[in-house]
Amino acid sequence: MLEEDLVHHLQMKKGDVGRYVLLPGDPGRCEAIANYFDDPQLVAYNREYKTYTGTLLGEKVSVTSTGIGCPSTAIAVEELVMLGADTFIRVGTSGGMQPYEKPGDLAIVTAAIRDEGTTLQYMPPEFPAVADVEVVTALREAAIKLDNPYHLGISQSKDSFYGQHQPERMPSANRLLDRWKAWKMGGAICSEMEASSIFILSSILRKRAGGIMLIVANQELDEPHRTVIRDLTDLIETSIEALRILIERDRQKA
Amino acid sequence: MREQDLQHHIQLRRGDVGRYVLLPGDPGRCDKIASYFDYPHLMAYNREYKTYTGTLLGEKVSVTSTGIGGPSAAIAVEELVAIGADTFIRVGTSGGIQPGTIPGEIAVVTAAIRDEGTSLHYLPVEFPAVADTDVVLAMIEGAKRAGMPYRVGISQTKDSYYGEVEPERMPIANQLIERWDAWVAGGAICSEMESAAIFIVSSIHHVRAGGVMLMSFSEDNTPQTEEEWQRFEEMFNIERVIQTAIEGLKVLIERDSKK
Numbered sequence: 001m002l003e004e005d006l007v008h009h010l011q012m013k014k015g016d017v018g019r020y021v022l023l024p025g026d027p028g029r030c031e032a033i034a035n036y037f038d039d040p041q042l043v044a045y046n047r048e049y050k051t052y053t054g055t056l057l058g059e060k061v062s063v064t065s066t067g068i069g070c071p072s073t074a075i076a077v078e079e080l081v082m083l084g085a086d087t088f089i090r091v092g093t094s095g096g097m098q099p100y101e102k103p104g105d106l107a108i109v110t111a112a113i114r115d116e117g118t119t120l121q122y123m124p125p126e127f128p129a130v131a132d133v134e135v136v137t138a139l140r141e142a143a144i145k146l147d148n149p150y151h152l153g154i155s156q157s158k159d160s161f162y163g164q165h166q167p168e169r170m171p172s173a174n175r176l177l178d179r180w181k182a183w184k185m186g187g188a189i190c191s192e193m194e195a196s197s198i199f200i201l202s203s204i205l206r207k208r209a210g211g212i213m214l215i216v217a218n219q220e221l222d223e224p225h226r227t228v229i230r231d232l233t234d235l236i237e238t239s240i241e242a243l244r245i246l247i248e249r250d251r252q253k254a
Numbered sequence: 255m256r257e258q259d260l261q262h263h264i265q266l267r268r269g270d271v272g273r274y275v276l277l278p279g280d281p282g283r284c285d286k287i288a289s290y291f292d293y294p295h296l297m298a299y300n301r302e303y304k305t306y307t308g309t310l311l312g313e314k315v316s317v318t319s320t321g322i323g324g325p326s327a328a329i330a331v332e333e334l335v336a337i338g339a340d341t342f343i344r345v346g347t348s349g350g351i352q353p354g355t356i357p358g359e360i361a362v363v364t365a366a367i368r369d370e371g372t373s374l375h376y377l378p379v380e381f382p383a384v385a386d387t388d389v390v391l392a393m394i395e396g397a398k399r400a401g402m403p404y405r406v407g408i409s410q411t412k413d414s415y416y417g418e419v420e421p422e423r424m425p426i427a428n429q430l431i432e433r434w435d436a437w438v439a440g441g442a443i444c445s446e447m448e449s450a451a452i453f454i455v456s457s458i459h460h461v462r463a464g465g466v467m468l469m470s471f472s473e474d475n476t477p478q479t480e481e482e483w484q485r486f487e488e489m490f491n492i493e494r495v496i497q498t499a500i501e502g503l504k505v506l507i508e509r510d511s512k513k
Contacts, residue, residue, distance in 0.1 A: 111365055111382035124433060127440050128365035128382040133394075133406060136387055152387055154457070179378060186377050187457045203408070203441045 358489025396502025
């Protein structure tokens with residue numbers, strides 16, 4: 001790939017992104033995240049992929065939306081790595097899975113259930129989709145520092161949103177319900193749609209990845225507690241603080 | 255089962271073990287590990303399950319051998335949880351996978367490839383076999399304190415030892431070789447036979463687990479000369495991974511006491 005070549009889907013070239021990239025699903029959230037950068041610039045917006053680049057502590061950082069699901073996310077990670085990115089933090093929303101999780105809590109993801117099709121085109125299913133320990137540690141320290149309630153654990157990365165929310169109307173209802181119960185018994189803390197692909201690709205490409213999710217609602221709670229949280233401020237601030245911690249640590253190592 | 259009853263296979267009851275348990279595969283290594291405890295006592299030895307309990311930093315700790323493989327390791331974890339253990343550290347030997355692995359380097363295991371049958375009796379294959387973050391961080395610190403070279407990463411947990419070391423003589427040779435190549439491409443750092451079962455059973459019981467493995471050489475680093483073999487024998491010394499695990503366990507005990 002030549003320096004001036006644009007990558008196919010993200011429509012960016014080398015130099016357009018930093019080594020640190022935040023990955024929300026929704027392009028509509030990129031701007032809110034980029035507002036925490038110094039000197040943020042809109043670099044590209046093609047399909048569901050919107051990218052801003054700016055700086056934090058003088059270090060170039062970016063935010064790129066992945067769109068919903070692992071197929072589009074895998075493309076984003078592949079192309080960001082082509083452009084030189086090496087550290088990814090998924091920043092998104094999720095549903096809670098354990099009765100002790102309250103809407104508004106943060107879920108820091110240590111590993112993901114590969115309940116999706118994309119990563120099977122990379123790696124047999126026995127291989128764990130696991131986050132980088134340094135990224136997980138930075139996210140946890142950021143949550144503690146900002147005094148945001150958090151849980152550390154496994155995420156379910158699924159391909160079907162409505163298969164989770166309305167399983168009973170699916171032809172494979174029994175399988176969906178059985179498996180959901182298994183994930184809960186295994187201790188999974190949140191359900192979302194991208195983390196496993198980010199982790200598997202990062203393992204193969206020898207990059208670092210992690211993820212932090214806002215628990216917007218928890219279907220495992222009784223009706224009166226089933227509130228829905230829409231404010232993403234704590235989520236975004238924690239991810240930005242974690243990036244700062246990582247940047248500082250990386251500088252100390254260098 | 256009543257509290258005072260002996261667990262079926264490990265032949266221990268509540269009070270016989272601490273909350274922290276080191277898990278080697280080989281019962282022959284329990285004595286060596288227990289020699290690092292204060293006041294070690296042999297608690298039971300039934301089948302492949304040998305247990306010593308003693309203290310470290312004044313905290314009750316145990317070592318229980320699991321035998322080789324996921325089936326016997328899962329039984330050990332189930333029964334240890336039933337009598338109150340909540341933190342498991344696998345201590346063992348493994349093959350090095352990534353090019354450039356130094357003989358005797360320590361693998362701090364973050365997650366495991368579920369290339370085995372036992373954990374499928376618990377959870378579908380897509381569920382990750384993952385270590386507890388605090389145990390991983392303590393083991394990294396333990397390796398530093400013990401002065402051991404280490405790397406952090408994923409372990410392949412297999413059911414067939416000879417399927418890994420002599421795949422070409424197996425009827426499913428092609429599948430074994432192709433999958434091995436995938437694990438290498440994915441960045442797996444070591445190959446052993448128990449971690450996945452220990453991690454999955456621990457996830458279900460909401461208890462903590464992790465592991466440190468002594469790695470032999472990777473294929474590209476096979477010793478050639480007599481001197482190199484001698485050096486390998488020195489480095490591939492089980493005491494090195496035991497010291498790492500003991501130091502890591504002390505770190506964990508210190509950090510838990512501050513919480």
